[in-house]
Amino acid sequence: MNAQPAGSHDVPAPLLTVEHLxxxxxxxxxxxxxxxxxxxxxxxxxxxxxxxGKTTVFNCLTGFYRPTIGRLSLHLPDGDRLLERMEGFRIAQAGVARTFQNIRLFPRMSALENLVVAQHNPLMRASGYSFLGVLGVGGYQEAEDQAVALARLWLERVDLVEQADWDAGNLPYGAQRRLEIARAMCARPVLLCLDEPAAGLNPRESAELNQLLLSIRDEERMSFAPIWARR
Ligand SMILES: Nc1ncnc2c1ncn2[C@@H]1O[C@H](COP(=O)(O)OP(=O)(O)OP(=O)(O)O)[C@@H](O)[C@H]1O
Ligand SMILES: [Mg+2]
Incomplete structure:
Protein backbone atom coordinates (compact mmCIF):
# COMPACT_ATOMS: atom_id res chain seq x y z
CA MET A 1 0.00 0.00 0.00
CA ASN A 2 1.34 3.44 -0.94
CA ALA A 3 0.55 6.92 0.35
CA GLN A 4 1.96 9.96 -1.33
CA PRO A 5 1.14 13.64 -1.74
CA ALA A 6 0.08 14.61 -5.26
CA GLY A 7 0.65 17.91 -6.99
CA SER A 8 2.92 19.66 -4.47
CA HIS A 9 4.09 23.21 -5.35
CA ASP A 10 5.53 25.13 -2.41
CA VAL A 11 6.40 22.97 0.55
CA PRO A 12 3.41 22.94 2.89
CA ALA A 13 3.66 21.82 6.50
CA PRO A 14 2.60 18.33 7.55
CA LEU A 15 -0.98 18.13 8.81
CA LEU A 16 -1.02 14.42 9.62
CA THR A 17 1.86 12.11 10.51
CA VAL A 18 1.25 8.37 10.62
CA GLU A 19 4.09 6.39 12.17
CA HIS A 20 4.39 2.61 12.20
CA LEU A 21 0.65 1.98 12.08
CA GLY A 53 -6.05 -2.30 4.46
CA LYS A 54 -7.02 1.12 3.09
CA THR A 55 -10.38 1.36 4.86
CA THR A 56 -8.73 0.05 8.01
CA VAL A 57 -6.31 3.01 7.91
CA PHE A 58 -9.27 5.41 7.77
CA ASN A 59 -11.01 3.51 10.55
CA CYS A 60 -7.91 4.00 12.70
CA LEU A 61 -7.61 7.68 11.78
CA THR A 62 -11.24 8.40 12.63
CA GLY A 63 -11.49 6.41 15.85
CA PHE A 64 -13.58 3.49 14.59
CA TYR A 65 -10.65 1.20 15.44
CA ARG A 66 -7.91 1.65 18.00
CA PRO A 67 -4.60 0.75 16.32
CA THR A 68 -2.65 -2.19 17.70
CA ILE A 69 0.55 -0.17 17.30
CA GLY A 70 1.27 3.27 15.93
CA ARG A 71 1.24 6.98 16.42
CA LEU A 72 -1.22 9.14 14.46
CA SER A 73 -0.51 12.83 14.99
CA LEU A 74 -2.76 15.60 13.70
CA HIS A 75 -0.76 18.83 13.74
CA LEU A 76 -3.00 21.78 14.60
CA PRO A 77 -1.93 25.39 15.23
CA ASP A 78 -2.53 24.99 18.97
CA GLY A 79 -0.63 21.70 19.24
CA ASP A 80 -0.65 18.07 18.16
CA ARG A 81 -3.53 15.68 18.73
CA LEU A 82 -2.69 12.00 19.12
CA LEU A 83 -5.61 10.43 17.29
CA GLU A 84 -4.88 6.88 18.43
CA ARG A 85 -5.72 7.94 21.97
CA MET A 86 -8.91 9.86 21.21
CA GLU A 87 -12.57 8.84 21.02
CA GLY A 88 -14.15 9.14 17.57
CA PHE A 89 -16.30 12.15 18.43
CA ARG A 90 -13.24 14.01 19.76
CA ILE A 91 -11.41 13.25 16.53
CA ALA A 92 -14.35 14.68 14.59
CA GLN A 93 -14.30 17.78 16.82
CA ALA A 94 -10.57 18.13 16.15
CA GLY A 95 -11.36 18.41 12.44
CA VAL A 96 -11.08 14.98 10.81
CA ALA A 97 -14.11 14.10 8.68
CA ARG A 98 -14.70 11.15 6.42
CA THR A 99 -16.95 9.51 3.90
CA PHE A 100 -17.62 5.80 3.70
CA GLN A 101 -16.88 3.20 1.06
CA ASN A 102 -20.53 2.11 1.33
CA ILE A 103 -22.50 5.34 1.51
CA ARG A 104 -23.88 6.01 4.98
CA LEU A 105 -26.35 8.86 4.71
CA PHE A 106 -29.54 9.09 6.75
CA PRO A 107 -31.77 7.79 3.93
CA ARG A 108 -35.11 8.97 5.32
CA MET A 109 -33.91 12.48 6.09
CA SER A 110 -33.86 15.11 3.36
CA ALA A 111 -30.61 16.11 1.68
CA LEU A 112 -30.72 19.41 3.60
CA GLU A 113 -31.40 17.69 6.93
CA ASN A 114 -28.43 15.38 6.40
CA LEU A 115 -26.22 18.47 6.19
CA VAL A 116 -27.76 20.15 9.22
CA VAL A 117 -27.34 17.02 11.33
CA ALA A 118 -23.63 17.08 10.46
CA GLN A 119 -23.44 20.33 12.41
CA HIS A 120 -24.60 18.68 15.59
CA ASN A 121 -21.58 19.90 17.58
CA PRO A 122 -22.02 23.68 17.11
CA LEU A 123 -25.79 23.31 17.47
CA MET A 124 -25.43 21.43 20.76
CA ARG A 125 -22.98 24.04 22.02
CA ALA A 126 -25.43 26.82 21.12
CA SER A 127 -28.25 24.98 22.89
CA GLY A 128 -26.20 25.01 26.10
CA TYR A 129 -26.77 21.22 26.03
CA SER A 130 -30.34 21.71 27.27
CA PHE A 131 -33.89 22.05 25.97
CA LEU A 132 -33.81 25.76 26.81
CA GLY A 133 -31.64 26.23 23.74
CA VAL A 134 -34.10 24.44 21.49
CA LEU A 135 -36.90 26.62 22.90
CA GLY A 136 -35.08 29.68 21.58
CA VAL A 137 -33.20 30.79 24.68
CA GLY A 138 -29.65 31.95 24.01
CA GLY A 139 -28.06 31.74 20.58
CA TYR A 140 -29.67 28.52 19.38
CA GLN A 141 -31.90 30.10 16.72
CA GLU A 142 -28.97 31.99 15.27
CA ALA A 143 -26.81 28.84 15.29
CA GLU A 144 -29.60 26.92 13.56
CA ASP A 145 -29.96 29.62 10.89
CA GLN A 146 -26.21 29.47 10.32
CA ALA A 147 -26.34 25.68 10.07
CA VAL A 148 -29.08 25.84 7.44
CA ALA A 149 -27.17 28.55 5.54
CA LEU A 150 -24.00 26.43 5.49
CA ALA A 151 -26.03 23.40 4.43
CA ARG A 152 -27.55 25.38 1.53
CA LEU A 153 -24.12 26.64 0.51
CA TRP A 154 -22.80 23.09 0.29
CA LEU A 155 -25.90 21.87 -1.54
CA GLU A 156 -25.06 24.54 -4.10
CA ARG A 157 -21.39 23.51 -4.25
CA VAL A 158 -22.34 19.90 -4.99
CA ASP A 159 -25.15 20.87 -7.35
CA LEU A 160 -28.02 19.50 -5.27
CA VAL A 161 -30.05 22.65 -4.49
CA GLU A 162 -33.01 21.38 -6.51
CA GLN A 163 -32.99 18.14 -4.51
CA ALA A 164 -32.72 19.80 -1.07
CA ASP A 165 -36.03 18.31 0.10
CA TRP A 166 -35.60 14.87 -1.42
CA ASP A 167 -35.07 11.97 0.93
CA ALA A 168 -31.35 11.25 0.70
CA GLY A 169 -32.12 7.58 0.05
CA ASN A 170 -34.06 8.51 -3.11
CA LEU A 171 -31.22 10.47 -4.70
CA PRO A 172 -29.33 8.87 -7.60
CA TYR A 173 -26.14 7.12 -6.57
CA GLY A 174 -23.73 9.81 -7.82
CA ALA A 175 -25.75 12.48 -6.01
CA GLN A 176 -25.56 10.48 -2.78
CA ARG A 177 -21.77 10.38 -3.12
CA ARG A 178 -21.67 14.17 -3.54
CA LEU A 179 -24.05 14.66 -0.62
CA GLU A 180 -21.76 12.60 1.60
CA ILE A 181 -18.85 14.87 0.72
CA ALA A 182 -21.02 17.94 1.41
CA ARG A 183 -22.02 16.46 4.75
CA ALA A 184 -18.40 15.94 5.71
CA MET A 185 -17.58 19.52 4.67
CA CYS A 186 -20.38 20.90 6.85
CA ALA A 187 -18.36 19.69 9.83
CA ARG A 188 -15.70 22.24 8.73
CA PRO A 189 -12.88 19.69 8.76
CA VAL A 190 -9.16 20.35 8.41
CA LEU A 191 -8.64 16.84 7.02
CA LEU A 192 -11.17 14.99 4.90
CA CYS A 193 -10.79 11.23 4.40
CA LEU A 194 -12.64 9.98 1.33
CA ASP A 195 -12.96 6.21 1.09
CA GLU A 196 -13.15 5.36 -2.61
CA PRO A 197 -15.16 8.46 -3.51
CA ALA A 198 -15.34 7.56 -7.19
CA ALA A 199 -16.54 3.98 -6.67
CA GLY A 200 -19.56 3.30 -8.84
CA LEU A 201 -19.39 6.63 -10.70
CA ASN A 202 -19.39 6.83 -14.49
CA PRO A 203 -16.51 8.67 -16.25
CA ARG A 204 -18.41 11.98 -16.44
CA GLU A 205 -19.36 11.82 -12.75
CA SER A 206 -15.75 10.93 -11.87
CA ALA A 207 -14.45 13.94 -13.82
CA GLU A 208 -16.96 16.20 -12.02
CA LEU A 209 -15.92 14.73 -8.69
CA ASN A 210 -12.27 15.51 -9.47
CA GLN A 211 -13.21 19.12 -10.22
CA LEU A 212 -15.18 19.33 -6.97
CA LEU A 213 -12.27 17.96 -4.93
CA LEU A 214 -9.78 20.33 -6.56
CA SER A 215 -12.07 23.29 -5.89
CA ILE A 216 -12.45 22.22 -2.25
CA ARG A 217 -8.67 22.03 -1.86
CA ASP A 218 -8.10 25.40 -3.51
CA GLU A 219 -11.04 27.36 -2.10
CA GLU A 220 -11.33 25.85 1.36
CA ARG A 221 -7.54 25.61 1.63
CA MET A 222 -7.81 22.20 3.23
CA SER A 223 -6.28 18.76 2.85
CA PHE A 224 -7.76 15.43 2.14
CA ALA A 225 -6.80 11.86 1.64
CA PRO A 226 -8.85 10.01 -0.95
CA ILE A 227 -8.52 6.28 -1.42
CA TRP A 228 -8.33 4.59 -4.74
CA ALA A 229 -8.40 0.83 -5.07
CA ARG A 230 -5.95 -0.55 -7.59
CA ARG A 231 -7.87 -3.47 -9.01
N1 LIG B 1 -13.31 -5.51 11.75
C1 LIG B 1 -12.54 -6.43 11.14
N2 LIG B 1 -12.38 -7.65 11.65
C2 LIG B 1 -11.62 -8.57 11.03
N3 LIG B 1 -10.98 -8.35 9.87
C3 LIG B 1 -11.11 -7.15 9.32
C4 LIG B 1 -11.90 -6.11 9.90
N4 LIG B 1 -11.83 -5.02 9.11
C5 LIG B 1 -11.05 -5.34 8.08
N5 LIG B 1 -10.62 -6.62 8.20
C6 LIG B 1 -9.72 -7.32 7.28
O1 LIG B 1 -8.57 -6.51 7.07
C7 LIG B 1 -8.13 -6.59 5.74
C8 LIG B 1 -8.08 -5.21 5.14
O2 LIG B 1 -9.42 -4.78 4.92
P1 LIG B 1 -9.80 -3.33 4.40
O3 LIG B 1 -11.27 -3.28 4.31
O4 LIG B 1 -9.12 -2.32 5.24
O5 LIG B 1 -9.12 -3.33 2.95
P2 LIG B 1 -9.31 -2.30 1.76
O6 LIG B 1 -7.95 -1.99 1.26
O7 LIG B 1 -10.15 -1.17 2.19
O8 LIG B 1 -10.07 -3.20 0.70
P3 LIG B 1 -11.14 -2.77 -0.44
O9 LIG B 1 -10.34 -2.25 -1.60
O10 LIG B 1 -11.83 -4.06 -0.75
O11 LIG B 1 -12.06 -1.74 0.14
C9 LIG B 1 -9.07 -7.56 5.03
O12 LIG B 1 -8.48 -8.84 5.04
C10 LIG B 1 -10.32 -7.52 5.89
O13 LIG B 1 -11.03 -8.71 5.79
MG1 LIG C 1 -11.93 -0.39 1.57
Missing amino acids: TMRFGGLIAVEDLSFQALDRQITAIIGPNGA
Whole structure:
Protein backbone atom coordinates (compact mmCIF):
# COMPACT_ATOMS: atom_id res chain seq x y z
CA MET A 1 0.00 0.00 0.00
CA ASN A 2 1.34 3.44 -0.94
CA ALA A 3 0.55 6.92 0.35
CA GLN A 4 1.96 9.96 -1.33
CA PRO A 5 1.14 13.64 -1.74
CA ALA A 6 0.08 14.61 -5.26
CA GLY A 7 0.65 17.91 -6.99
CA SER A 8 2.92 19.66 -4.47
CA HIS A 9 4.09 23.21 -5.35
CA ASP A 10 5.53 25.13 -2.41
CA VAL A 11 6.40 22.97 0.55
CA PRO A 12 3.41 22.94 2.89
CA ALA A 13 3.66 21.82 6.50
CA PRO A 14 2.60 18.33 7.55
CA LEU A 15 -0.98 18.13 8.81
CA LEU A 16 -1.02 14.42 9.62
CA THR A 17 1.86 12.11 10.51
CA VAL A 18 1.25 8.37 10.62
CA GLU A 19 4.09 6.39 12.17
CA HIS A 20 4.39 2.61 12.20
CA LEU A 21 0.65 1.98 12.08
CA THR A 22 -0.20 -1.68 12.56
CA MET A 23 -3.71 -3.07 12.95
CA ARG A 24 -4.28 -6.72 13.79
CA PHE A 25 -7.58 -8.55 13.99
CA GLY A 26 -6.69 -11.71 15.91
CA GLY A 27 -4.18 -13.46 13.66
CA LEU A 28 -4.91 -11.26 10.63
CA ILE A 29 -2.62 -8.29 10.03
CA ALA A 30 -4.76 -5.78 8.12
CA VAL A 31 -2.16 -2.98 8.17
CA GLU A 32 1.52 -3.54 8.92
CA ASP A 33 4.00 -0.83 9.86
CA LEU A 34 2.56 1.93 7.67
CA SER A 35 4.18 5.37 7.89
CA PHE A 36 3.34 8.47 5.82
CA GLN A 37 2.62 12.17 6.07
CA ALA A 38 -0.30 14.15 4.64
CA LEU A 39 0.63 17.76 4.00
CA ASP A 40 -1.50 20.81 4.56
CA ARG A 41 -3.61 21.81 1.53
CA GLN A 42 -2.52 18.75 -0.40
CA ILE A 43 -4.27 15.68 -1.72
CA THR A 44 -2.65 12.52 -0.37
CA ALA A 45 -3.74 9.33 -2.07
CA ILE A 46 -3.75 5.96 -0.35
CA ILE A 47 -3.56 3.31 -3.03
CA GLY A 48 -3.62 -0.45 -2.73
CA PRO A 49 -5.36 -3.58 -4.03
CA ASN A 50 -8.54 -4.99 -2.51
CA GLY A 51 -7.99 -6.04 1.06
CA ALA A 52 -4.71 -4.08 1.38
CA GLY A 53 -6.05 -2.30 4.46
CA LYS A 54 -7.02 1.12 3.09
CA THR A 55 -10.38 1.36 4.86
CA THR A 56 -8.73 0.05 8.01
CA VAL A 57 -6.31 3.01 7.91
CA PHE A 58 -9.27 5.41 7.77
CA ASN A 59 -11.01 3.51 10.55
CA CYS A 60 -7.91 4.00 12.70
CA LEU A 61 -7.61 7.68 11.78
CA THR A 62 -11.24 8.40 12.63
CA GLY A 63 -11.49 6.41 15.85
CA PHE A 64 -13.58 3.49 14.59
CA TYR A 65 -10.65 1.20 15.44
CA ARG A 66 -7.91 1.65 18.00
CA PRO A 67 -4.60 0.75 16.32
CA THR A 68 -2.65 -2.19 17.70
CA ILE A 69 0.55 -0.17 17.30
CA GLY A 70 1.27 3.27 15.93
CA ARG A 71 1.24 6.98 16.42
CA LEU A 72 -1.22 9.14 14.46
CA SER A 73 -0.51 12.83 14.99
CA LEU A 74 -2.76 15.60 13.70
CA HIS A 75 -0.76 18.83 13.74
CA LEU A 76 -3.00 21.78 14.60
CA PRO A 77 -1.93 25.39 15.23
CA ASP A 78 -2.53 24.99 18.97
CA GLY A 79 -0.63 21.70 19.24
CA ASP A 80 -0.65 18.07 18.16
CA ARG A 81 -3.53 15.68 18.73
CA LEU A 82 -2.69 12.00 19.12
CA LEU A 83 -5.61 10.43 17.29
CA GLU A 84 -4.88 6.88 18.43
CA ARG A 85 -5.72 7.94 21.97
CA MET A 86 -8.91 9.86 21.21
CA GLU A 87 -12.57 8.84 21.02
CA GLY A 88 -14.15 9.14 17.57
CA PHE A 89 -16.30 12.15 18.43
CA ARG A 90 -13.24 14.01 19.76
CA ILE A 91 -11.41 13.25 16.53
CA ALA A 92 -14.35 14.68 14.59
CA GLN A 93 -14.30 17.78 16.82
CA ALA A 94 -10.57 18.13 16.15
CA GLY A 95 -11.36 18.41 12.44
CA VAL A 96 -11.08 14.98 10.81
CA ALA A 97 -14.11 14.10 8.68
CA ARG A 98 -14.70 11.15 6.42
CA THR A 99 -16.95 9.51 3.90
CA PHE A 100 -17.62 5.80 3.70
CA GLN A 101 -16.88 3.20 1.06
CA ASN A 102 -20.53 2.11 1.33
CA ILE A 103 -22.50 5.34 1.51
CA ARG A 104 -23.88 6.01 4.98
CA LEU A 105 -26.35 8.86 4.71
CA PHE A 106 -29.54 9.09 6.75
CA PRO A 107 -31.77 7.79 3.93
CA ARG A 108 -35.11 8.97 5.32
CA MET A 109 -33.91 12.48 6.09
CA SER A 110 -33.86 15.11 3.36
CA ALA A 111 -30.61 16.11 1.68
CA LEU A 112 -30.72 19.41 3.60
CA GLU A 113 -31.40 17.69 6.93
CA ASN A 114 -28.43 15.38 6.40
CA LEU A 115 -26.22 18.47 6.19
CA VAL A 116 -27.76 20.15 9.22
CA VAL A 117 -27.34 17.02 11.33
CA ALA A 118 -23.63 17.08 10.46
CA GLN A 119 -23.44 20.33 12.41
CA HIS A 120 -24.60 18.68 15.59
CA ASN A 121 -21.58 19.90 17.58
CA PRO A 122 -22.02 23.68 17.11
CA LEU A 123 -25.79 23.31 17.47
CA MET A 124 -25.43 21.43 20.76
CA ARG A 125 -22.98 24.04 22.02
CA ALA A 126 -25.43 26.82 21.12
CA SER A 127 -28.25 24.98 22.89
CA GLY A 128 -26.20 25.01 26.10
CA TYR A 129 -26.77 21.22 26.03
CA SER A 130 -30.34 21.71 27.27
CA PHE A 131 -33.89 22.05 25.97
CA LEU A 132 -33.81 25.76 26.81
CA GLY A 133 -31.64 26.23 23.74
CA VAL A 134 -34.10 24.44 21.49
CA LEU A 135 -36.90 26.62 22.90
CA GLY A 136 -35.08 29.68 21.58
CA VAL A 137 -33.20 30.79 24.68
CA GLY A 138 -29.65 31.95 24.01
CA GLY A 139 -28.06 31.74 20.58
CA TYR A 140 -29.67 28.52 19.38
CA GLN A 141 -31.90 30.10 16.72
CA GLU A 142 -28.97 31.99 15.27
CA ALA A 143 -26.81 28.84 15.29
CA GLU A 144 -29.60 26.92 13.56
CA ASP A 145 -29.96 29.62 10.89
CA GLN A 146 -26.21 29.47 10.32
CA ALA A 147 -26.34 25.68 10.07
CA VAL A 148 -29.08 25.84 7.44
CA ALA A 149 -27.17 28.55 5.54
CA LEU A 150 -24.00 26.43 5.49
CA ALA A 151 -26.03 23.40 4.43
CA ARG A 152 -27.55 25.38 1.53
CA LEU A 153 -24.12 26.64 0.51
CA TRP A 154 -22.80 23.09 0.29
CA LEU A 155 -25.90 21.87 -1.54
CA GLU A 156 -25.06 24.54 -4.10
CA ARG A 157 -21.39 23.51 -4.25
CA VAL A 158 -22.34 19.90 -4.99
CA ASP A 159 -25.15 20.87 -7.35
CA LEU A 160 -28.02 19.50 -5.27
CA VAL A 161 -30.05 22.65 -4.49
CA GLU A 162 -33.01 21.38 -6.51
CA GLN A 163 -32.99 18.14 -4.51
CA ALA A 164 -32.72 19.80 -1.07
CA ASP A 165 -36.03 18.31 0.10
CA TRP A 166 -35.60 14.87 -1.42
CA ASP A 167 -35.07 11.97 0.93
CA ALA A 168 -31.35 11.25 0.70
CA GLY A 169 -32.12 7.58 0.05
CA ASN A 170 -34.06 8.51 -3.11
CA LEU A 171 -31.22 10.47 -4.70
CA PRO A 172 -29.33 8.87 -7.60
CA TYR A 173 -26.14 7.12 -6.57
CA GLY A 174 -23.73 9.81 -7.82
CA ALA A 175 -25.75 12.48 -6.01
CA GLN A 176 -25.56 10.48 -2.78
CA ARG A 177 -21.77 10.38 -3.12
CA ARG A 178 -21.67 14.17 -3.54
CA LEU A 179 -24.05 14.66 -0.62
CA GLU A 180 -21.76 12.60 1.60
CA ILE A 181 -18.85 14.87 0.72
CA ALA A 182 -21.02 17.94 1.41
CA ARG A 183 -22.02 16.46 4.75
CA ALA A 184 -18.40 15.94 5.71
CA MET A 185 -17.58 19.52 4.67
CA CYS A 186 -20.38 20.90 6.85
CA ALA A 187 -18.36 19.69 9.83
CA ARG A 188 -15.70 22.24 8.73
CA PRO A 189 -12.88 19.69 8.76
CA VAL A 190 -9.16 20.35 8.41
CA LEU A 191 -8.64 16.84 7.02
CA LEU A 192 -11.17 14.99 4.90
CA CYS A 193 -10.79 11.23 4.40
CA LEU A 194 -12.64 9.98 1.33
CA ASP A 195 -12.96 6.21 1.09
CA GLU A 196 -13.15 5.36 -2.61
CA PRO A 197 -15.16 8.46 -3.51
CA ALA A 198 -15.34 7.56 -7.19
CA ALA A 199 -16.54 3.98 -6.67
CA GLY A 200 -19.56 3.30 -8.84
CA LEU A 201 -19.39 6.63 -10.70
CA ASN A 202 -19.39 6.83 -14.49
CA PRO A 203 -16.51 8.67 -16.25
CA ARG A 204 -18.41 11.98 -16.44
CA GLU A 205 -19.36 11.82 -12.75
CA SER A 206 -15.75 10.93 -11.87
CA ALA A 207 -14.45 13.94 -13.82
CA GLU A 208 -16.96 16.20 -12.02
CA LEU A 209 -15.92 14.73 -8.69
CA ASN A 210 -12.27 15.51 -9.47
CA GLN A 211 -13.21 19.12 -10.22
CA LEU A 212 -15.18 19.33 -6.97
CA LEU A 213 -12.27 17.96 -4.93
CA LEU A 214 -9.78 20.33 -6.56
CA SER A 215 -12.07 23.29 -5.89
CA ILE A 216 -12.45 22.22 -2.25
CA ARG A 217 -8.67 22.03 -1.86
CA ASP A 218 -8.10 25.40 -3.51
CA GLU A 219 -11.04 27.36 -2.10
CA GLU A 220 -11.33 25.85 1.36
CA ARG A 221 -7.54 25.61 1.63
CA MET A 222 -7.81 22.20 3.23
CA SER A 223 -6.28 18.76 2.85
CA PHE A 224 -7.76 15.43 2.14
CA ALA A 225 -6.80 11.86 1.64
CA PRO A 226 -8.85 10.01 -0.95
CA ILE A 227 -8.52 6.28 -1.42
CA TRP A 228 -8.33 4.59 -4.74
CA ALA A 229 -8.40 0.83 -5.07
CA ARG A 230 -5.95 -0.55 -7.59
CA ARG A 231 -7.87 -3.47 -9.01
N1 LIG B 1 -13.31 -5.51 11.75
C1 LIG B 1 -12.54 -6.43 11.14
N2 LIG B 1 -12.38 -7.65 11.65
C2 LIG B 1 -11.62 -8.57 11.03
N3 LIG B 1 -10.98 -8.35 9.87
C3 LIG B 1 -11.11 -7.15 9.32
C4 LIG B 1 -11.90 -6.11 9.90
N4 LIG B 1 -11.83 -5.02 9.11
C5 LIG B 1 -11.05 -5.34 8.08
N5 LIG B 1 -10.62 -6.62 8.20
C6 LIG B 1 -9.72 -7.32 7.28
O1 LIG B 1 -8.57 -6.51 7.07
C7 LIG B 1 -8.13 -6.59 5.74
C8 LIG B 1 -8.08 -5.21 5.14
O2 LIG B 1 -9.42 -4.78 4.92
P1 LIG B 1 -9.80 -3.33 4.40
O3 LIG B 1 -11.27 -3.28 4.31
O4 LIG B 1 -9.12 -2.32 5.24
O5 LIG B 1 -9.12 -3.33 2.95
P2 LIG B 1 -9.31 -2.30 1.76
O6 LIG B 1 -7.95 -1.99 1.26
O7 LIG B 1 -10.15 -1.17 2.19
O8 LIG B 1 -10.07 -3.20 0.70
P3 LIG B 1 -11.14 -2.77 -0.44
O9 LIG B 1 -10.34 -2.25 -1.60
O10 LIG B 1 -11.83 -4.06 -0.75
O11 LIG B 1 -12.06 -1.74 0.14
C9 LIG B 1 -9.07 -7.56 5.03
O12 LIG B 1 -8.48 -8.84 5.04
C10 LIG B 1 -10.32 -7.52 5.89
O13 LIG B 1 -11.03 -8.71 5.79
MG1 LIG C 1 -11.93 -0.39 1.57
